[in-house]
Amino acid sequence: MDRLPKIALPAVFIIILLIILISKSAVTIGSGEAGVLYKTFGGGVVTEKPPLGEGFHLVAPWNKVYVYEVRQQEVFEQMKVLSSNGLEIQIDASAWFQPKYENLGRLHQEKSEQYKERILLPAIRSAARSVVGRYTPEQLYSSKRDAIQNEIFEETKAIVDEQYIQLNEILVRDVTLPPTIRESIENKLKQEQASLEYEFKLVTAQKEAERQRIEAQGKADANRILSASLTDKILQDKGIEATLELSKSPNAKVVVVGSGDDGLPLILGNN
Incomplete structure (x- = not known):
């Protein structure tokens, strides 16, 4: 009985140690997320293997897992840019994006968790300045809204594609011109x-x-x-035809007495 406390204390210590180790080693990746494994004694960020997928994982307690959202996300940006004639235009835009899953390790290693602030937003601003600088305020206000949106998307995509970011869409939500310019355009x-x-x-x-x-x-x-086409002969023939039709009427007794001045027969009697 005296030996139980001496055995129980180390056992309790071991159990507590195991609980701590398991809690440090257990990682749960949520829905729409992925994990980048960092090996403290194994070369740092793991880039040659796919990231850790959704669910429960056990990793060595001295390693670390960085969790990224890999579903589509949205970021808003409000920019002041110059038109082709040097007027300041404000554009409100948003981008739909997500990190490239297969390159998540390289994204973390080269760009870090601040990749939106370091890569995506500067790329959108640069593309917006380039595109808007090719148009006049009138075009920005009316007919070229869709074209501007598509061009900003294409130029931004060309930049971020090589930075392990998948750009899905750019939406230009509003274009704000200086009040005097807007009124002038509306009047025109x-x-x-x-x-x-x-x-x-x-x-x-x-x-x-x-x-x-x-x-x-x-x-x-x-x-x-x-x-x-109405010659005298034709008119005379038409008159004869009409007279004959009239003579057939049961309400008239027809007596032809020669002809009239125009050569047509005369009809006498009306009983």
Whole structure:
């Protein structure tokens, strides 16, 4: 009985030590995350193997695991850039991105956990300055919004692709011009719209006048052709046909007494 305390104390110490070691060695990688293993005595960051996936992992207590979110993320950026004529333009944009999973170790080793601040955001700013500098404020305000967005995306992607970052989309959410420039552009657009409406009405009126002229000309041509075709002989034949049809009426007694001045028969009697 006297020996139990001497055996129990080391056992308790060992159990406590094991609990500490396991707690230091156990790593749980959450959903949408991956871990970069750092070996203190084994060459530092592990880059030749895939990162640690989701779930429970045991690592040596002297090593460390850096956890990264590898699902798609979004970052917002507000930039002041210059247009082609030197005016300051404010652009509000956001980027959809995620680290390249297979290169997560190299991303951590070369760029660190601050890769968004060190690589992605500076790349977006640089691309925005380059793209916006090719356009006027009028183009930025109206017709070229989609083109600007696509160009910023392409130029940013070309930069970050080699930096182990996957860029999925750039969204230009707002373009803010100086108030005086914006008012000037809006007034110009209103004047252009009014001019287009006037031109439309003018063209419509011209087309209606042309339609009426063509219709009148057609009627005149038809009357002229008809008049030219109605000879005296044709008119006399038509008159005879009409007289004969009338003579067949049951309400009239027909007596032909010679002819009239125009050579047509005369019909007498109405009983």
